[in-house]
Amino acid sequence: MPRTLSVLTIGSEILDGRVQDTNANYIAQELIACGLSASQFHTCDDDLSAIVNALAFLFRASDAVVITGGLGPTDDDLTREAVAAFCGQELIESPDVLAHLKAYFQRKRRTLDPSNNKQALIPEGATIIPNPVGSAPGFIVEASFEGREIALCALPGVPRELKPMLKADVVPYLCGRLQRGSAPARSALRLFGLPEAEVGSRLTCLSFPSDLKLSYRAHFPEIQLLFSADTTEVVLDAVARARTALGEEFIFSNDIAVGLEEAVHRLLIEKQQTLALAESCTGGMVGSMVTRTSGSSAYFLGGVVSYSNQAKKSLLGVDAEILTRFGAVSHETAKQMAEGARTRFVSDIAISVTGIAGPEGGTQDKPVGTFYLGLATERGTQTLKFFFDGTREGVRRYAAFCALDLLRRQLLELPAPARAEEVRLP
Incomplete structure (x- = not known):
């Protein structure tokens, strides 16, 4: 055979x-x-x-x-x-x-x-x-x-x-x-927010059984882990131990076929929450990720790609004084962008992204790779500052992932990600 x-x-x-x-x-x-x-x-x-x-x-x-x-x-x-x-x-x-x-x-x-x-x-x-x-x-x-x-x-x-x-x-x-007889037992974990080296060091000390095969895949900006063994018991035990070692807050899926967009989709449906977006440096990438999943019309009300300062003012109501005093890439602007999107779309949650994707536009105080996220709900608005050293496309993709991960954390009532350089709570 x-x-x-x-x-x-x-x-x-x-x-x-x-x-x-x-x-x-x-x-x-x-x-x-x-x-x-x-x-x-x-x-x-x-x-x-x-x-x-x-x-x-x-x-x-x-x-x-x-x-x-x-x-x-x-x-x-x-x-x-x-x-x-x-x-x-x-x-x-x-x-x-x-x-x-x-x-x-x-x-x-x-x-x-x-x-x-x-x-x-x-x-x-x-x-x-x-x-x-x-x-x-x-x-x-x-x-x-x-x-x-x-x-x-x-x-x-x-x-x-x-x-x-x-x-x-x-x-x-x-x-x-x-196939020879029954297929091997398999499971997966997909996570975001931990470097591959740290994932490896956290799992190395677990001493998995010799018949367990653990495969790593770094698919920027997430990490995928695939567990396989002859018996389901061995796989389930390994996955449970891995979850504890890695930290539940970083794991967004236990299915290799379910990405961050699908995970957020399921949470929004389950929690019956609606979403609006205000994007600048990501240029609609977050909205594209959200609408990639069939059925997103049940919760996604719309988004604004406010790339220019004029668009931020006219479409989202960002104050001209805020833009002049703090700049388009700031806690203050991210806050007003999120609040403007939530007000205009009458959504439960609104996420904003504003940053410097590069390769031009950076300063000593705000180098290329700096971006801010805003998250507005009925409880108020929090803003977070991030930095990612990468290509223009890398910065944009990382920022979009951070935005969806922030939304996931909000829906699960998890703390703000530690990788954020600054967090301003409501």
């Missing part, structure tokens, strides 16, 4: 840096969630011989390979031809896929171009993977290679097409084919 798995990404646009391969990350997460993991990730050019050689290389160490990309209608989409050549099979036109293509283009009110007929060609004997979003179907081929039974799953490279096909067809197939 097959036991090992690899992933092959096809596309010259990935090799030359035009496109980032986000599919590999997503595939790895979905495999881990069902107790599988890939031993190799490989990328090759849109070239027939390169793809065939890559398959031969991967199958010498793997029993199954997931291919992404190369299933489009153009001349450089060669995955079908490469798989057929590697497996010694003919390409045949599938009436079912052809019917799908005609229906797909009819729904789009477009004419089926003859070049798209190429997408109906499938290796003989392959199982078709329906594409509910796009035109190109995937397929699964079972064959023999060097005396071993192998499996090959081909998926389109477009992420929005790949994701539902992977979940619905490929992952269940691979789980049934590759």
Whole structure:
């Protein structure tokens, strides 16, 4: 029975840096969630011989390979031809896929171009993977290679097409084919506000059992921890001890698939609180993060991106004297921005962000990376000063995370984060 798995990404646009391969990350997460993991990730050019050689290389160490990309209608989409050549099979036109293509283009009110007929060609004997979003179907081929039974799953490279096909067809197939008995027990923690080195030092002294595997991932600006073992008891005990060592205030999720936005979403729904935003240096990033979760209209009333001082005055009611005396990046301005947003949107909570993302604009007193948050509720307004030494995008992303984390802490009645340089309470 097959036991090992690899992933092959096809596309010259990935090799030359035009496109980032986000599919590999997503595939790895979905495999881990069902107790599988890939031993190799490989990328090759849109070239027939390169793809065939890559398959031969991967199958010498793997029993199954997931291919992404190369299933489009153009001349450089060669995955079908490469798989057929590697497996010694003919390409045949599938009436079912052809019917799908005609229906797909009819729904789009477009004419089926003859070049798209190429997408109906499938290796003989392959199982078709329906594409509910796009035109190109995937397929699964079972064959023999060097005396071993192998499996090959081909998926389109477009992420929005790949994701539902992977979940619905490929992952269940691979789980049934590759797993030995029951899947290992797994759990996760996602946290924000502790440096990776400190997370490591807090956990090192816990002396976990030898059969527990703990994986770290620093995905700026958060840290992700994945625990796995043969038994649920070992995993649950390790997670409980880790939570105590790390501190509950830093942990926002115990599910690898639930990010900070989703965690805040659930809390706002549970607490029945509404939210408004006033952003400056983040330029709408906090609002984008909030609305990324379906159902956010239940609590998110709106936001103002007040990038200029004039916008702060006219849209949020920030006093001109405050801006002149203390500056746009200050406790006082953050306070009035939050209060202005709460008043105008009539929300339970309002968060404001104002800062200097750089690379220009810093001073000795307020260097690049300085930002202030405001949080206004019926109890009053608190403001916090932060500093982050990083790139412009890094400062903006860190500030947006700090804003959502401050909101999470407010909803859970946790103390203000210790990483804030100054805190002014109501």
